[in-house]
Amino acid sequence: MIELRGVHKAFGSKQVLRGVDLFIPKGESMVIIGGSGTGKSVCLKSVLGLITPDKGEITVEGQDVTRLRQGSSERDAFLARFGMLFQGGALFDSLHVWENVAFRLLRGSLKRPKAEAREIAIEKLRRVGLTPDVADLYPAELSGGMQKRVGLARAIAAEPEIIFFDEPTTGLDPIMAGVINDLIREIVVEMGATAMTITHDMTSVRAIADKVAMLHAGKIRWTGPVADMDDSGDPYLTQFITGSAEGPIEAVR
Amino acid sequence: MTFLATIGAIVLGALAAVGRVALFAFDTVSHLARPPWYPREFASQLVQIGWNSLPVVGLTTIFTGGALALQIYAGGARFSAEAVVPQIVAIGMVRELGPVLVGLMIAARVTSSVAAEIATMKVTEQLDALVTLSTNPMKYLTLPRVLAATVVMPLLVAIGDTIGIMGGFLVGVQRLGFNASTYLTNTIDFLEWVDIVSSLTKGAVFGFIAALMGCYFGMRSQRGAAGVGAATKGAVVAASVLILAANFILTEMFFAG
Numbered sequence: 001m002i003e004l005r006g007v008h009k010a011f012g013s014k015q016v017l018r019g020v021d022l023f024i025p026k027g028e029s030m031v032i033i034g035g036s037g038t039g040k041s042v043c044l045k046s047v048l049g050l051i052t053p054d055k056g057e058i059t060v061e062g063q064d065v066t067r068l069r070q071g072s073s074e075r076d077a078f079l080a081r082f083g084m085l086f087q088g089g090a091l092f093d094s095l096h097v098w099e100n101v102a103f104r105l106l107r108g109s110l111k112r113p114k115a116e117a118r119e120i121a122i123e124k125l126r127r128v129g130l131t132p133d134v135a136d137l138y139p140a141e142l143s144g145g146m147q148k149r150v151g152l153a154r155a156i157a158a159e160p161e162i163i164f165f166d167e168p169t170t171g172l173d174p175i176m177a178g179v180i181n182d183l184i185r186e187i188v189v190e191m192g193a194t195a196m197t198i199t200h201d202m203t204s205v206r207a208i209a210d211k212v213a214m215l216h217a218g219k220i221r222w223t224g225p226v227a228d229m230d231d232s233g234d235p236y237l238t239q240f241i242t243g244s245a246e247g248p249i250e251a252v253r
Numbered sequence: 254m255t256f257l258a259t260i261g262a263i264v265l266g267a268l269a270a271v272g273r274v275a276l277f278a279f280d281t282v283s284h285l286a287r288p289p290w291y292p293r294e295f296a297s298q299l300v301q302i303g304w305n306s307l308p309v310v311g312l313t314t315i316f317t318g319g320a321l322a323l324q325i326y327a328g329g330a331r332f333s334a335e336a337v338v339p340q341i342v343a344i345g346m347v348r349e350l351g352p353v354l355v356g357l358m359i360a361a362r363v364t365s366s367v368a369a370e371i372a373t374m375k376v377t378e379q380l381d382a383l384v385t386l387s388t389n390p391m392k393y394l395t396l397p398r399v400l401a402a403t404v405v406m407p408l409l410v411a412i413g414d415t416i417g418i419m420g421g422f423l424v425g426v427q428r429l430g431f432n433a434s435t436y437l438t439n440t441i442d443f444l445e446w447v448d449i450v451s452s453l454t455k456g457a458v459f460g461f462i463a464a465l466m467g468c469y470f471g472m473r474s475q476r477g478a479a480g481v482g483a484a485t486k487g488a489v490v491a492a493s494v495l496i497l498a499a500n501f502i503l504t505e506m507f508f509a510g
Contacts, residue, residue: 050381071287076387090382092374104386108289154386 018218303405318420342421356459371471406460
């Protein structure tokens with residue numbers, strides 16, 4: 001469904017992606033792992049068209065993402081199939097929680113009557129474990145964990161086919177991280193969505209992933225089912241999973 | 254040689270910046286003709302930029318009008334021209350001080366907050382989030398702000414001009430012994446349409462510049478708190494300088510011919 005072929009991207013003189021090849025079949029949950037600064041976010045943002053790769057091809061169901069013109073109706077239709085949970089939540093501070101969740105339902109091609117949009121927002125908030133009384137608060141009034149949940153509710157509000165999660169557990173305590181991981185897993189399964197997650201939290205990987213891909217030095221170093229991860233025999237992957245300072249990955253980057 | 258190269262680099266950099274700003278301005282204006290539009294954002298910006306700026310506009314212009322009356326009276330006394338206070342206050346406020354002071358206050362108040370807001374949105378990935386929610390930040394953030402500032406600034410300038418003249422009037426009547434009705438008649442008789450039209454035109458142009466710079470610098474912000482700070486500072490400096498430069502050009506266009 002989502003395919004990256006030979007994707008290159010440099011920022012100035014810094015070559016971040018050096019030919020990433022990755023395939024994510026429909027309905028599968030792919031988790032990309034890798035150290036900080038290895039280009040995981042760049043990969044994800046390239047698929048969404050937030051970053052244009054220098055070279056290579058990215059297709060979603062055969063449609064070439066890099067050819068979609070900014071602001072065109074094809075691109076809007078393309079983005080309408082996506083939901084994305086941002087690392088910091090990226091909630092709009094000036095809007096109420098429910099308006100954040102229902103953002104897509106209040107404008108554009110998926111616009112609905114306000115009352116209906118609000119109802120859907122409250123239902124999605126409930127789905128992520130929040131009570132209706134948070135609907136009329138502002139994002140700044142919520143804790144980090146609650147903001148993450150609101151971000152998750154916003155990502156799933158328009159029933160997307162594809163959901164991206166950018167470090168969903170970063171900045172949360174272990175219990176809240178566990179709750180978010182379970183929620184993501186449940187939601188992805190019940191919606192039958194294709195999911196792409198980037199993280200360096202191994203607990204997250206085991207909870208969310210069907211398949212794992214490890215990004216290192218601008219390329220996919222290893223990819224396979226999550227069950228094969230522990231005895232892959234790949235020294236890079238093993239070092240990353242065990243979190244050891246000893247190994248082929250330089251600890252000072 | 255390195256000296257020449259440095260000058261060349263500076264000139265090229267400046268030209269590139271002018272080009273980027275011009276493209277940004279064109280892009281902003283072009284969204285006027287391309288739906289979707291966001292009337293609710295526009296309305297809320299009218300309130301933020303227009304209504305909420307009234308106190309600062311009133312305070313700035315009333316004191317300036319008063320001071321102007323005192324200066325002209327004292328200066329005029331040197332060649333027995335004290336009587337021209339109403340005329341000079343009117344022309345000074347309407348042609349120059351009204352639009353420029355209101356413009357600079359808007360640069361301080363609106364440009365800074367727009368730049369800081371949008372820069373923070375960029376740093377916290379809210380701009381990316383807008384795009385993934387099929388909403389173009391240029392349409393949703395930039396156009397409503399720039400349009401609201403352009404529309405509302407002539408009004409603010411008109412109010413500022415009036416309050417400034419009132420400041421001069423108060424000082425003239427209370428402190429300098431002018432007759433109230435003569436002062437007002439002299440003011441009104443002396444002002445011409447071109448004075449008022451130039452004043453309001455300057456207002457619109459300055460409003461456009463102030464909001465545009467806020468959005469431009471905000472959207473180009475670098476990461477982190479330092480990035481937001483630099484974007485805000487850059488926006489206010491650029492807006493202030495451009496407003497003063499535009500003021501010179503507009504004055505030239507209106508009055509030098």
